[in-house]
Amino acid sequence: MKLNATILYSCVDDEREEASTPPSEISPPEPASIIVGYAFTSKKKKSFLKPKFIRLARNKGIQFVPIDLKRALSEQGPFNIVLHKLEGRDWSQVIEVCALSFILVYESNGLVLLWNFYCVASFFQSHSISYFPLKDYQRLHPEVTVVDPPEAIQHLRNRQSMLEVVADLKLPESYGKVCTPRQLVISKNPTSVPDEVVKAGLTVPLVVKPLVVDGSVKSHALFLAYDHISLSELEAPMVLQEFINHSGVLFKVFIVGESIKVVRRFSLPDLKLPPQPMLEMLAKELHHRLGLRLFNLDIIRQKGTKDLYYIIDINYFPG
Numbered sequence: 001m002k003l004n005a006t007i008l009y010s011c012v013d014d015e016r017e018e019a020s021t022p023p024s025e026i027s028p029p030e031p032a033s034i035i036v037g038y039a040f041t042s043k044k045k046k047s048f049l050k051p052k053f054i055r056l057a058r059n060k061g062i063q064f065v066p067i068d069l070k071r072a073l074s075e076q077g078p079f080n081i082v083l084h085k086l087e088g089r090d091w092s093q094v095i096e097v098c099a100l101s102f103i104l105v106y107e108s109n110g111l112v113l114l115w116n117f118y119c120v121a122s123f124f125q126s127h128s129i130s131y132f133p134l135k136d137y138q139r140l141h142p143e144v145t146v147v148d149p150p151e152a153i154q155h156l157r158n159r160q161s162m163l164e165v166v167a168d169l170k171l172p173e174s175y176g177k178v179c180t181p182r183q184l185v186i187s188k189n190p191t192s193v194p195d196e197v198v199k200a201g202l203t204v205p206l207v208v209k210p211l212v213v214d215g216s217v218k219s220h221a222l223f224l225a226y227d228h229i230s231l232s233e234l235e236a237p238m239v240l241q242e243f244i245n246h247s248g249v250l251f252k253v254f255i256v257g258e259s260i261k262v263v264r265r266f267s268l269p270d271l272k273l274p275p276q277p278m279l280e281m282l283a284k285e286l287h288h289r290l291g292l293r294l295f296n297l298d299i300i301r302q303k304g305t306k307d308l309y310y311i312i313d314i315n316y317f318p319g
């Protein structure tokens with residue numbers, strides 16, 4: 001969900017360039033000292049690989065090379081860094097599910113399809129394609145930095161596990177208190193939702209969010225439920241989250257390795273930012289617990305309080 005943004009701690013060039021020419025097609029690549037292999041959705045290509053950014057990177061000896069997902073990763077490169085953001089299931093799972101489907105077909109159809117599965121397996125072997133290419137690639141090439149490991153990203157692909165890790169933190173409260181909105185996960189059809197909401201002690205209005213976050217448009221379709229009747233009309237799986245009044249101000253906290261950048265959206269000029277030491281503790285802890293280097297936290301402050309903060313969303317490799 002995009003709102004107007006004011007950059008605070010750092011000056012980021014927000015100039016939008018419509019063109020999204022792949023880097024390799026702009027001009028012949030300069031000799032690069034760092035080669036970044038990337039596997040992106042077309043949306044990510046557009047938002048991230050802007051010509052101006054690619055020029056800047058090239059001047060610094062960094063070259064972006066597209067990864068061909070249809071070919072074995074080990075046949076491509078060499079890369080210094082692998083950067084990825086794909087829609088739906090992550091890269092390794094797509095291949096895993098493909099192999100699994102053959103096993104399932106084999107189980108229901110007997111020997112003929114056993115042979116089929118065997119052929120697929122030997123095809124993968126002879127073409128050096130593993131069922132978990134990124135994992136295998138990491139094992140074979142520990143010198144390559146993969147940003148970020150698919151298993152770490154999994155935490156952020158579900159709005160329950162995403163916030164559980166924050167709820168488990170035991171941070172000192174000297175700079176402010178960080179919590180998460182109370183929420184209820186609805187996994188099945190929602191006819192019983194009104195009762196469940198009452199049982200859980202939640203009250204309307206509630207923010208309704210799809211449980212799964214897979215980069216699709218659907219996973220960003222949010223609703224506000226103002227009454228109990230509308231709750232039973234929604235599509236599971238979803239989370240129902242208590243609405244936090246927050247004066248319409250959101251802090252986007254971007255974490256890139258050890259650095260933290262804060263962006264205020266719907267900014268008010270005289271409003272103070274969340275304290276830097278609190279953000280540093282949060283970023284450090286979540287980096288360790290999630291195993292991610294490139295992510296962002298969306299933080300709001302409860303209206304009428306000075307230091308009660310809620311983390312409402314965490315995004316991997318955000319815009």
Ligand SMILES: Nc1ncnc2c1ncn2[C@@H]1O[C@H](COP(=O)(O)OP(=O)(O)OP(=O)(O)O)[C@@H](O)[C@H]1O
Nearest residue numbers: 001181207219220241242243244250298312313315
């Ligand atoms: N619990 C909440 N209380 C009040 N407002 C909320 C709450 N949750 C979300 N919002 C509002 O809805 C917006 C979108 O919510 P959220 O970030 O969870 O969705 P998203 O689809 O993951 O968005 P993004 O594209 O930023 O990742 C927030 O930026 C905030 O303005």
Ligand SMILES: O=P(O)(O)O[C@H]1[C@H](O)[C@H](O)[C@H](OP(=O)(O)O)[C@@H](OP(=O)(O)O)[C@@H]1O
Nearest residue numbers: 001002043044047215216315316317318319
């Ligand atoms: O407001 P921002 O720029 O942080 O919006 C992000 C959004 O929060 C999600 O991270 C999006 O990723 P998906 O969940 O995969 O859709 C980002 O899109 P992307 O195409 O840049 O990865 C948004 O920019």
Ligand SMILES: [Mg+2]
Nearest residue numbers: 213313314315
């Ligand atoms: Mg999000």
